[in-house]
Amino acid sequence: MSKQLRTPAANVRGLGASRSGTGHYIRQRVSALALIVLVPWFVMSGLFAMRGGFDSAQGWLAQPLNAILAILTLGAAFYHMRLGMQTVIEDYIAKISTRQALLILSTFFTIGVFAATALSVLNIWISAS
Amino acid sequence: MASTQSTDERPLSPHVQIWRWHATMAASIAHRISGVALYIGSALIAALIISIAMGPDAYETVYGLILSIPGRIVLLGFTGALTYHFANGIRHLIWDGPGTGFSPGVASMVSIFNFLFATAATVGIWAMAYFS
Numbered sequence: 001m002s003k004q005l006r007t008p009a010a011n012v013r014g015l016g017a018s019r020s021g022t023g024h025y026i027r028q029r030v031s032a033l034a035l036i037v038l039v040p041w042f043v044m045s046g047l048f049a050m051r052g053g054f055d056s057a058q059g060w061l062a063q064p065l066n067a068i069l070a071i072l073t074l075g076a077a078f079y080h081m082r083l084g085m086q087t088v089i090e091d092y093i094a095k096i097s098t099r100q101a102l103l104i105l106s107t108f109f110t111i112g113v114f115a116a117t118a119l120s121v122l123n124i125w126i127s128a129s
Numbered sequence: 130m131a132s133t134q135s136t137d138e139r140p141l142s143p144h145v146q147i148w149r150w151h152a153t154m155a156a157s158i159a160h161r162i163s164g165v166a167l168y169i170g171s172a173l174i175a176a177l178i179i180s181i182a183m184g185p186d187a188y189e190t191v192y193g194l195i196l197s198i199p200g201r202i203v204l205l206g207f208t209g210a211l212t213y214h215f216a217n218g219i220r221h222l223i224w225d226g227p228g229t230g231f232s233p234g235v236a237s238m239v240s241i242f243n244f245l246f247a248t249a250a251t252v253g254i255w256a257m258a259y260f261s
Contacts, residue, residue, distance in 0.1 A: 120182035121178065
């Protein structure tokens with residue numbers, strides 16, 4: 001405490017007490033803007049491709065434009081999901097150790113599943129060309 | 130912080146259990162619940178995409194799982210969560226960006242619209258999947 005020279009007010013000004021809240025707020029909303037465009041495309045385009053069986057689904061992601069849009073959708077979605085789940089965890093889990101463990105798990109889950117899905121799409125695209 | 134017991138009888142703020150339910154409150158809670166549902170449900174979509182890269186056998190297995198009765202129930206819930214979170218998310222962006230729609234009448238109306246939109250869009254997407 002003795003080394004804390006900044007006043008409590010100084011800590012709160014600028015980026016706020018947590019020092020990172022504004023960034024989270026903006027990222028959550030910018031990724032939402034991207035998803036407004038990407039999700040309807042993904043649902044409509046994907047729905048018809050998946051229904052046609054394996055060849056149709058594979059052919060869908062073999063198209064460069066579809067593969068690129070799918071990877072963008074997955075990136076924006078998993079990014080948005082990580083940010084949203086962070087808010088939920090921070091709201092409900094008061095115990096610091098549990099909270100941190102869940103935040104780390106959520107980061108691993110979203111980045112892990114994003115990598116797995118994006119690399120799968122990339123693999124389908126590259127294998128086809 | 131000498132004692133944890135409060136000595137004066139000040140009124141407590143209303144807790145979630147004694148609020149009268151209204152549209153904006155339901156919309157707010159549904160936004161969070163649908164967000165968490167989509168987080169969990171994303172694993173299903175991820176499994177489907179990964180299975181395409183793995184080959185026809187893996188794809189048929191995952192696709193068959195989704196087409197089973199429990200799979201269809203989960204997918205129906207996922208569609209509802211997605212369409213609701215989508216509509217209510219746009220409302221949040223309108224709240225945060227242009228900063229309009231805060232008056233109680235408009236906010237309640239938009240909340241009810243979002244629930245109706247999610248229902249209609251879910252029915253629409255499933256009808257398209259069945260009849261196209």
